[in-house]
Amino acid sequence: MTSTEEHTAPAVDPVPVTGPAIVPGEPLPRGAVDFGGQPLLRRNDYAPLAPPPVGEWTPTLSVSVVIPAHGQPAKLALVLASLAGQSYPAHLMEVVVVDDGTPEPLTLPEVRPENTRLITSAPGGWGSAHAVNTGVAASSGQVILRLDADMLVYREHVESQMRWHHRIDYGVALGHKMFVDFDPDAMTPEHVRDEVAAGRAGELFDRESADPHWVERLINKNDRLRTAGRLSYKVFVGATGSLHRSLFDAAGGLDAELVLGGDTEFAYRVAQRGAVFVPDLDTSSWHLGRSQMQTRRDAGTRYRMPYVANRVPDFHLRRKQPERQWEVPLVDVVLDAGGHTLEEVDATVSALLSGTTPDLRLWLVGAWESLDGGRRSPLDEDALDLRLVRETFRGDPRVRLVESVPDRDPRVPFRLTVGAGAVPAADALRELVREIDREGAGLLCAPLPGATRGDGVLRLERTSAYARALHLEPRATGTDLDRVVERTHGTHWIPAEGFVVDAESAGAEPTDSPEVIQKRLDRALAEADRLRARAERAERKLRWFTPGLTRRVLRKLAR
Numbered sequence: 348m349t350s351t352e353e354h355t356a357p358a359v360d361p362v363p364v365t366g367p368a369i370v371p372g373e374p375l376p377r378g379a380v381d382f383g384g385q386p387l388l389r390r391n392d393y394a395p396l397a398p399p400p401v402g403e404w405t406p407t408l409s410v411s412v413v414i415p416a417h418g419q420p421a422k423l424a425l426v427l428a429s430l431a432g433q434s435y436p437a438h439l440m441e442v443v444v445v446d447d448g449t450p451e452p453l454t455l456p457e458v459r460p461e462n463t464r465l466i467t468s469a470p471g472g473w474g475s476a477h478a479v480n481t482g483v484a485a486s487s488g489q490v491i492l493r494l495d496a497d498m499l500v501y502r503e504h505v506e507s508q509m510r511w512h513h514r515i516d517y518g519v520a521l522g523h524k525m526f527v528d529f530d531p532d533a534m535t536p537e538h539v540r541d542e543v544a545a546g547r548a549g550e551l552f553d554r555e556s557a558d559p560h561w562v563e564r565l566i567n568k569n570d571r572l573r574t575a576g577r578l579s580y581k582v583f584v585g586a587t588g589s590l591h592r593s594l595f596d597a598a599g600g601l602d603a604e605l606v607l608g609g610d611t612e613f614a615y616r617v618a619q620r621g622a623v624f625v626p627d628l629d630t631s632s633w634h635l636g637r638s639q640m641q642t643r644r645d646a647g648t649r650y651r652m653p654y655v656a657n658r659v660p661d662f663h664l665r666r667k668q669p670e671r672q673w674e675v676p677l678v679d680v681v682l683d684a685g686g687h688t689l690e691e692v693d694a695t696v697s698a699l700l701s702g703t704t705p706d707l708r709l710w711l712v713g714a715w716e717s718l719d720g721g722r723r724s725p726l727d728e729d730a731l732d733l734r735l736v737r738e739t740f741r742g743d744p745r746v747r748l749v750e751s752v753p754d755r756d757p758r759v760p761f762r763l764t765v766g767a768g769a770v771p772a773a774d775a776l777r778e779l780v781r782e783i784d785r786e787g788a789g790l791l792c793a794p795l796p797g798a799t800r801g802d803g804v805l806r807l808e809r810t811s812a813y814a815r816a817l818h819l820e821p822r823a824t825g826t827d828l829d830r831v832v833e834r835t836h837g838t839h840w841i842p843a844e845g846f847v848v849d850a851e852s853a854g855a856e857p858t859d860s861p862e863v864i865q866k867r868l869d870r871a872l873a874e875a876d877r878l879r880a881r882a883e884r885a886e887r888k889l890r891w892f893t894p895g896l897t898r899r900v901l902r903k904l905a906r
Contacts, residue, residue, distance in 0.1 A: 380408065380489050380591070382516040387819050389835055390787060391572060391579040393518065393625045398510035401503045401629055402434065409439045410509055410589070411488030415468075415478035416496035417447040420454075421531040422635050423496045427459040428536035429632075430494075432543030435505040437461055443486045444496075447478040458536035475585075476601035476609035483595060492589035498524065499539065500587070500632040501548040507630040508589045517594060517818055519580075519617060520627045522587030525557035529635040552633050560586075560634075566626045576787045577661070577811070580618035585610040587632055594622060602658070608651035615659045619757045621815025621835075660706070660760050670705060672745070677706040678776055678807075679762045681752055684713040687767035689735040694770050696740060698848070704776035709746045710753055711736065755810050764806040769795055770848040771805075779807050779846055782839070789813065789836025790829060793843035805843050812836040 386395055412430060416423050423444070430442055442463040446453045455465050469481040475495075483491055490512045492505060500522070508520040534551065542551055562582040569575035572582065598616040601609050618624070648664075656665040657674040665673065680699055684692050692711070699709060718734050728734070740746040747753075755762055761780060765771070772778075783791040789812025793805040809832075816823065816831035823831050832838065 380516060380593075385515045385517075385819070387831075387834055388515070388623050389837075390576050391623055392574070393511075393623050394573055396511065396514040396518075396625075398514060401507055401510070404510065404513075406436060406439055406506070406509055406513065408490055408509060408513055409441075409488040410435065410490040410492050410505060410512075411483070411486030411592075412440065412442045412492045412494050412505065413479055413482035413486060414442065414444045414494050414496050415447055415475045415482065416444055416449070416453060417475075417478075418449045418453075419496065420456075422529065423453065424456040424458070424536045425499050425534070425539050425635065426494070426496055427456055427463065428539040429499045429501075429543045429548065430460045430463075430505075431458055431540045432502055432545075432548075433460070433500075433505050434503050435509060440505060441486060441488060443482040445478040445482040445485075447475065448473055456536055458540050472603045474603065474606040474609075476605055476613070477603040480600045480603060483592070483600065489592055490589055491592055491595050493587070495586045495634075497529075497635040498587055498632050499548070499551070499635055500543075501630045502543050502546050503630040504587070504632055508627050511625050511627065512589065512591060515623065516591045517620070517622050517815065519583055519590045519594070519614075519622050519624045520588060521562070521583050521624065522589075523626070523628050523631040524560055524586055524634045525552075525554065525631060526560070526634045526636070527552045527557045548633075549631070557633070562626075566628075571628065572624060572626050575624075577618070577784065577809075579624035580614040580622070581611070582626060583610070583614035583617070583624055586634060590617065590622070594620060605654050605658075607647065608655045611651075611655055611662075612658050615661065616758065619760065619811050619814060621811050621813075621818050658758070672705055675758045676708045676745075677704065677760065677780065678708075679753075679756055679759045680707055680709045680776075681762060681764045682709065682711055682767060683752075684711050684733060684736050684767060687732065687736075689732045689739065691768040692732075692736045693739060695765060695767050696746070698771045698773075699765075699776070700743065700745065701773070702771065702776060703774045704780075705745075707745060707776060708759070711740060711746060711748050712750070712752055713737075713748065714750065715748050716750060755808075755813060757810060757814060760810055762808045762810060764808075766795075766803060769803075769805070769843075772846055772848055775805075775846040779805065782841060783807055783809060786839040787837065788839035789816075789832040790838045792838065792840050793846055794840075795843045795847060805846060808832075809836065 388395065414423070414426065427442070427444075433440065437460065440460065440462065442460050444453070444455070444463065444465045445468050446465060447468045452467070453465060455463060464485075466481065466485055468478045469484075479493055490509065492508060494500070504522060508522060511518050511520045539551065542548060562584065565575065565578065565582055566572050569578070572579050594617060597620050598613065601613045603609075605612055652664050656662045659665070660673070660675055660677040682692070682695060696709060696711070699707065713733050713736065714730075715733070715737060718730055718737065725731075737748060741748065761783070763776070763779065779791060779793070789809045791805075791807040793807075795803045795805065797803075812832045812835060813828065815835050816828055819835070820828070820831045829838070
């Protein structure tokens with residue numbers, strides 16, 4: 348049985364946005380915005396939002412445009428000039444330029460938006476991510492629009508993105524851009540401001556000779572990202588994009604340790620908070636010059652790989668090293684050890700720890716604090732099995748002993764709940780993740796053979812789906828929360844036979860489906876390859892430590 352059918356909700360009316368009053372000439376309000384009753388979107392299908400046409404609506408939200416900058420004042424001057432010609436109301440917009448340690452400190456040019464400030468990056472760090480965090484902390488808008496210091500934007504660029512943020516507070520808008528060669532003497536800031544204000548920004552450069560951004564392929568392939576599902580966050584990389592301040596804060600801001608690749612990692616954490624990603628294609632911008640990943644792609648990829656892979660389980664280069672453990676695991680596994688024997692717990696935990704997906708963290712729930720060191724009957728105490736379980740697994744760095752089920756870690760994409768006694772197959776975690784991703788579901792439930800208790804179900808939760816459900820229905824718990832996830836992402840039910848080892852029928856004639864038999868065959872072949880490789884390594888080692896052994900053996904055989 349499955350319930351992951353696609354459906355499209357009708358367009359929704361604008362959500363009444365209420366918040367602090369905005370007074371022209373005064374600092375922008377930073378108070379929270381009331382988005383009660385906002386629409387519940389399914390996966391990344393943002394179509395029901397139906398924003399108004401540009402120029403045919405009345406904005407009410409304030410926006411802080413944060414620009415991290417290091418050198419290149421000529422580009423910055425044109426960027427600020429284009430912002431001076433924006434259609435978004437000036438009293439609702441501020442611009443914060445953050446000088447990230449330019450050797451000759453930057454100064455503000457004459458042509459700029461009326462509410463523009465220049466600050467220096469906070470001490471204790473450097474780089475674009477650190478500068479953005481500094482700018483956000485100093486700003487006061489209800490929406491944050493990050494803009495690189497080499498982005499000359501069209502007249503409606505800010506307005507167009509802000510339309511989406513008046514609809515929902517868990518949306519992320521990505522601005523469109525095109526890459527062009529930059530000649531600092533080709534135009535003046537005054538000319539740029541006037542052309543942008545007149546709606547002629549598109550004529551400043553030759554669109555035919557411009558290069559599109561690579562994310563356009565992903566956007567176009569997935570119906571303007573509506574069907575991209577979990578991959579949606581991959582398009583939110585640098586240059587221009589916006590989100591509510593509350594979402595920025597919930598995600599924790601950018602990781603200042605990532606000098607490169609921080610935008611990808613931040614986008615992943617925003618996605619983990621249940622965000623919907625919207626490519627705003629109704630306007631555009633000119634990227635002045637080529638990006639680093641265009642001019643030095645191999646070197647940039649080499650640098651980013653270890654930093655991003657350690658933090659983003661979904662990073663594609665990380666999958667090339669599946670045997671490794673990383674800072675952020677792919678799956679959190681929760682198992683309640685209370686009331687179970689050592690053998691039951693050991694069967695489940697050992698199978699998971701020795702499986703083909705070592706990239707996990709396992710939470711063993713039990714009354715560990717009740718295990719004191721006082722005199723007791725070693726073989727007959729009531730808590731004997733619990734004590735033996737603790738001693739068996741306390742040395743494994745992937746195992747955590749906790750008194751209660753922990754909260755979901757927003758960085759970890761999945762949480763699996765499994766009962767003691769079930770024996771997961773070697774590739775169970777990999778296959779469960781593959782199955783839930785194939786369906787795009789927020790919850791996968793796999794009942795174990797003959798299960799009669801509540802813990803007889805393998806339950807895999809998608810963290811981002813539950814984060815969105817809790818954002819939309821903060822009071823929902825238990826089955827009520829599952830119902831919200833069913834509406835936003837879908838629930839997928841599938842038998843657990845293909846994911847567990849059935850000890851009772853191990854010697855019986857196979858009666859499973861061809862798919863299950865094929866999985867068992869694949870596991871057996873993989874195990875055979877592993878043992879063959881192990882034998883070859885042992886043979887090489889034997890030859891190394893016993894030179895001449897082969898010749899002696901051959902002589903004896905020849906006799």
